[in-house]
Amino acid sequence: MKITDIEQALRERPGDRQLWLDYAALLEERGDARGTLIRLEQRRDRLRPVDRVGVQQEIDELASAHRQAWDAALPDGATVLARRHGFATKVAVEWSDEDDAPMLVDRVLREPFVTALRISPTEDIEQAEVEAAGEQAWEAFDDGADAGQETDAPEPSIDPGALATLDFSRLSELGFPYLGLGALGAKALAASAFFRIGASGTGPTAGDTTGLLDSLDLRYSRIGNDGLSALAASPGFRGVRRLHLQHNRLTAKAARDLHRFTNLTELDLRYNTIGEEGAQALLAAPFIGSLRRLLLHRADISDAGAKLLADSPRLPPAIRSYWRNA
Amino acid sequence: MSTELRDRFFALSNSGASSDEVAEYRAEVDATDADPAATLDGLALHWHPTARFKAVRFVDAEDLGADVRDLFARPSREAPHLAAVFADPHELSFRDFENILPLDRVFARSESGGGFDLELADPREFAPGAYTFALRLPGTDRERLRRLDAMDLYVTPLNSASRGGERFIFHSQLLADALTRAVTEGVPEPLLEGFSHVNPVFRCNRFEPGDANFHLHRDTPYYDASREHISRYTVLIYLTGGTAEPVLDLAGGGALRRIDPFTCVVFDQRYQHEGAPYLDERKVFLRTELVFTETGLAHDPEIGALFSKACYLTGESVFAPELARHADTYYDRVAAAHWEGLGTGADREPFLHKDFRGTHFVANGYDFWFAKRGGISPAVCAAITLLDYFNCKIGEDSFRSLCETEAIEAQGTGWIPAFLQDRGGGTAVAPFDKSMLFPEPEEPNTEDMPDCACGICGEIHPRFDTTRSAGVIKHYTDAQDAAKAEVVPAPIVMMGEDVLLDPDRFVVEGDRIHVLGKESPSPVNFAACQGGPPVTPPEDFITTAVTVDAAHFLVPPILFTESDDCYHLRFDFFGNTWTLKHEQATAAVPAIRPFTMEDIDQDWDINYPDWDDEDEDLEDEEEEEEENATA
Known part of the structure; x- marks a missing residue:
């Protein structure tokens, strides 16, 4: 078996201990210390907690000596958030220069075990957006518009085309927190995923056209109803179980589009004014009885919407309790 | 009115x-x-x-x-x-x-500085292990003790049906210390082997002529497992004298028909005893115990079980007064068992069948049975047992008042599984993921709230996002930490009238359910402008999303067995090596509210009339500085 085949198999079955040992042997042949690390960590996990101290010390020393070399393949600006056996599995990247950013992300995605990626804006981009938002808000206020209401279209602050070039299909966790994707960015993601998954059939089972993605974080991404609608229609995103959508200018229409995410167990919709109609649409969603977490504020759904949630037998009892008392 | x-x-x-x-x-x-x-x-x-x-x-x-x-x-x-x-x-x-009143503050106001000068004189053994003494004390101390009766602190005891008179319970270390000295010096040597001290908790009893007798009973011995302390002798101090038929009757021992004021009686707690009111006078006496250090005590879990049942039935007697009789019988059997081992009880025993919002269970105060129906888990059974035993508050009501309860007298426990099978076993207590109450704060994109909404500070605008302001987030995080300290460790939380449990806080291990207790709450820090119109401070953007009552328990493991059709839980709350604690706390779960233009003082020009002047002054100063620089 080629090493790349083993890596793909391990991405799909990260708990396969024997496969990891086979992989360790290949790494050791190449002089990669992560082969030794795999063996040590597997041995540690079989020991009683009281007997683990010595092995853990060996692991820490090995990791400390080699971590810099292991991360050398990652581009500058990438931060490792989680590892398995020394390999990066979750990485954060800042989206800065439009020209370099897609390339940087692409390099991260080439790392063999990265299955979780978080792309967020640089501080400069954030600051510029805050200032622009302030100016727009005062202009709208001076023109007599409703100060709190964001009526302008959710434009992206990054190039949607650049996003479309990236292949996220092997990820189980993807986040663009605080990055102004806008509706166009969301549509680009959806379209790209549609073609890639359609072409490769990378779903959990052979021939499955639903993506591997389990968690999608789009908080403060300004995707709006149209952006969410595009993602809901895309097989690459339809299978997610955890969805963060706070502060995205969503309304009741988006709550209806959420019905297409049939596997949802966690949904964060805070700071979107979906109103009573949105609450009603949520209660009609196929996933409503399976939710473990539903994050919303009373202001998002109005008193009438809160009452609907409090009274609905479709909600799991614990979440209904929350709304009976919120 | x-x-x-x-x-x-x-x-x-x-x-x-x-x-x-x-x-x-x-x-x-x-x-x-x-x-x-x-x-x-x-x-x-x-x-x-x-x-x-x-x-x-x-x-x-x-x-x-x-x-x-x-x-x-x-x-x-x-x-x-x-x-x-x-x-x-x-x-x-x-x-x-029990409502134990601290009275040392009252005693400490005396001229003597609070201490008592007591002496036990003229010992007379009127029955084996039972003595009378004359309590000698100065007139001021005599008067202080007499005034106890005049304090009007009497309350009706829960077992008022089985005893006459009135009583109140008080704590006085001053009186106990003086009595300890008097006992050490005045009580015959054989009684003092291992003597430690006089219990500082006193019961002050009052009977009027014609009141019912305090029925035949044994006093429940004092027991402090951590110090290996038990009581062996009851101490009665008669503050008034009189004649009765009899004043004190030790069953199988002697009796006292006439008593002088300030007589002290000490008798072995193995005696069953009763007393009648005086014929013509008010009878007022204090009761406490002589406490001894006793190493190497044997332990019988069944005594603990019986004591647990007695306490439970006392509480239930508020709803079903007939249970007080059973509670008294249990207390008496427990008291006797300490000296003679546990004897055989009655053939038929009281049980309570309770229905808490569709979940039926049978309990006797030590054993709790639940039908294995409707997906009920051992954790839910344990939660309901704790709620019942501690009679926790749910919303405005106590758990027991929310149950539909019937008392059942029955022989043995074999009938219970079949009894429960005919009744609903739904889960009135839902599992709850408490992390839903504490969503992580967002990452800040602005610094602290500006002090004002002036052009220079410039960060405030009509769509200012409070959820991403560092200042607001800090207050939100602080408020979350405060709420988490109460809510996260709680095995059971109450939201309004709903009861929810955290399955992670109930650990089933073999035949035990461990209910994880509360750790010390981490310290919570709370933190705290000029120029343009004042802006609402960051802490004011924190609102309450929901209010949660958290029930904390520090309890021994709950023993647990299961049959095909039943979960059977057993509690020994009064076990020998455990300190018992239960508390309930309320926590407000925070949320961040959005910014509105009302957060800027709209009447700023009126409230700060000198603003323009200040601005002009500032401009003048700047011009002056520029001129000076040019010159």
């Missing part, structure tokens, strides 16, 4: 009111509803009796909120620090059945 209701209670209590007057007053109380005026240690209280708040108690007035403190009466001139409160008897659990 309410003041009148409050004051009449004490007026009627202290005068020989006619039965008609009392009946009229009771009817008036029954027709009066009121919300709680205060809460103390989880117990809702009111300052006058109502249909709900009927059990009078005394508490340190300082413990009541300053805003309502003066509404509560201070009926005792001798103990003005004690306020009379009225509690809902249904809310009481074994933790607060």
Whole structure:
């Protein structure tokens, strides 16, 4: 078996201990210390907690000596958030220069075990957006518009085309927190995923056209109803179980589009004014009885919407309790 | 109206009111509803009796909120620090059945500085292991003890059906220390082997001629497992003298028919005993115990089980008075068992069948049985057992008052599985992922809230995002930490009237359910502008999303067995090596509210009329500086 085949198999079955040992042997042949690390960590996990101290010390020393070399393949600006056996599995990247950013992300995605990626804006981009938002808000206020209401279209602050070039299909966790994707960015993601998954059939089972993605974080991404609608229609995103959508200018229409995410167990919709109609649409969603977490504020759904949630037998009892008392 | 209701209670209590007057007053109380005026240690209280708040108690007035403190009466001139409160008897659990009053503050006001000078003289053994002594004390001490009766602190005991008279319980280290010295010097040597001290908790009893006897019983011995302390002898101090048939009768031993004031009686707690009121006088006496250090005690878990049942039935007797009789029988058997081992009980025993929102269970105060139906888990059974045993508050009501309960007398326990199979076993307690209450704060994209909305500060605008302001986030995180400290470790939380459990806090291991307790809460820090119109400070953007009551328990493991059709849980709360604790706390779960233009002072020009002047002054200064620089 080629090493790349083993890596793909391990991405799909990260708990396969024997496969990891086979992989360790290949790494050791190449002089990669992560082969030794795999063996040590597997041995540690079989020991009683009281007997683990010595092995853990060996692991820490090995990791400390080699971590810099292991991360050398990652581009500058990438931060490792989680590892398995020394390999990066979750990485954060800042989206800065439009020209370099897609390339940087692409390099991260080439790392063999990265299955979780978080792309967020640089501080400069954030600051510029805050200032622009302030100016727009005062202009709208001076023109007599409703100060709190964001009526302008959710434009992206990054190039949607650049996003479309990236292949996220092997990820189980993807986040663009605080990055102004806008509706166009969301549509680009959806379209790209549609073609890639359609072409490769990378779903959990052979021939499955639903993506591997389990968690999608789009908080403060300004995707709006149209952006969410595009993602809901895309097989690459339809299978997610955890969805963060706070502060995205969503309304009741988006709550209806959420019905297409049939596997949802966690949904964060805070700071979107979906109103009573949105609450009603949520209660009609196929996933409503399976939710473990539903994050919303009373202001998002109005008193009438809160009452609907409090009274609905479709909600799991614990979440209904929350709304009976919120 | 309410003041009148409050004051009449004490007026009627202290005068020989006619039965008609009392009946009229009771009817008036029954027709009066009121919300709680205060809460103390989880117990809702009111300052006058109502249909709900009927059990009078005394508490340190300082413990009541300053805003309502003066509404509560201070009926005792001798103990003005004690306020009379009225509690809902249904809310009481074994933790607060007894109302122990701290009286050293009263005693300490005397000229002697509070201490007593006591001597036990003229010992006379009137039965094996039973003595009388003359209590010698100066006139001032005599007067101080006599005044106990005049303090009017008597409350009705829960087992009033099985005993006559009135009583109150107080704590006095000063009196106990003096008695300890007197006992050490005056009590015959054979009684003192291992003697440690006199229990500082005293019961002050009062009987009027014609009152019912205190029925034949054994005193429950004092027991402190951590110090290996037990009591062996009861101490009675008669503050008044008189004649009765008899004053004190030790079953199988001697009897005292006449007693002089300030006589002290010490007798072996193995005696069953009873006493009658004096024929012509008021009978007032104090009771406490001689405490001994006893190493190498044997332990019988069945005694603990029986004691647990006795306490439980005492609480249930509020709802079903006939259970008080069974509780007394159990207490008596427990007291006897300490000396003679556990004897055989009655063939038939009391059980309670309870229905809590569709979940049926049978309990006797030690054993709790649940039908394995409707997906009920051992954790849910344990949660319901804890709620029942500690009679936790759920919303405005106590757990026991929310149950539909029937008392059943039955032989053995074999009938219970079949009995429960015919009844619903739904889960009235839902599992809850508490992380939903504490979503992670967002990442900040602005610094602290600007001090003002001036052009220079410039960060405030009509769509200012409070959820990403570092200042607001800090306050949000602090508020979350405070709420988490209460809510996260709690095995059971209550939201309004709903009961939810955290499955992670109930660990089933073999035949035990461990209920994980609360760790020390981490310290919570709270933190704290100029120029343009003032802006709402960041802490004001934190609102309450939901209010959660968290029930904390520090309890021993719950023993647990299961059959095909039943979960059977057993508690030994009064076990020998455990400190028992239960508390309930309320936490406000925070949320961040959005910014609105109302957060900027719209009348700023009116409220800060000198603003323009200041601005002009500033401009003048700047111009001056520029001119100077040019020059």
